[in-house]
Amino acid sequence: MTLHGFSSKVVCKEFHLTLKGAARAWFEALLPGTIINFTKLACFFLTQVMASRKMRRPAAYLLMVKQRDDESLKSYISRFDRECITTYDQDEKITLAALLGGIWPCNPFMTEIAQRTPTLLREFMDHADGFINAEDMLLALTAPR
Template identity: 55%
Template sequence: MARVWFGTLWTGSIDSFEELARQFLTQFMPNRRRRCPVAHLLTVKQREDKSLKTYLTHFNKERLTTDNQDEKITLAALLGEIWPRNPFMAELDRKTPSTLREFLDRADDFVNPENTLKGLVELMKGELKAKHKGSLGDKKVAPNH
């Protein structure tokens, strides 16, 4: 966007770097997103119908919008907002991570098999539907009178 804007400037319309900086700020400051306080992360929750991976992706996007990425608050937000019946919570109950890095490593170890299992379940559902559809197509059903 900045390059396109710069290309639209008239030759000789800017006399100094200060003038360029002023026009640049005038052009782009209104578009700047306001940073959220780190406490905003406490509002990011995992929903029952969302996977751990989806939640962590959403959480990390929100984390990038915060002012101060304090590790302890980030870890507390992550631990407190995972859906309570998520199987990962049982993993965390055995030993609560003490650092953000430890949490992320354990989550990554959990997410990879979770994704593989979901893929296999979806594959099996598809195969069962296809098999069920095929068996219904072979049978003649008498109409109800």
């Protein structure tokens, strides 16, 4: 929604339509009469909502993301991807190194990776997807009925 070109009064009244989640909850909790113009609303918004946003981390942070002993490869990669989103200076080589370095050493997938180490992130993901699919199929076939 674009509110450019409208008066301050209209922008103040319709601003809440652009908000989601915590920002919307904050706005709805404001007491009536708190906001007298858009400049004051903008100031409140920046100090209350923007200050509480998640800080982005350097890509080197990904080197600390490790697969847990009881975590499947699928869960680890999903968690790693969520952490990747929080980084600001992503580099494919660092991301791939962090991803490989974070896999639990006793994971059977490491045997496959040791035979042919991927040099591209896409290559790793394709290989991991094949392994995860095979692992999921084996679990489905051996699960009690």
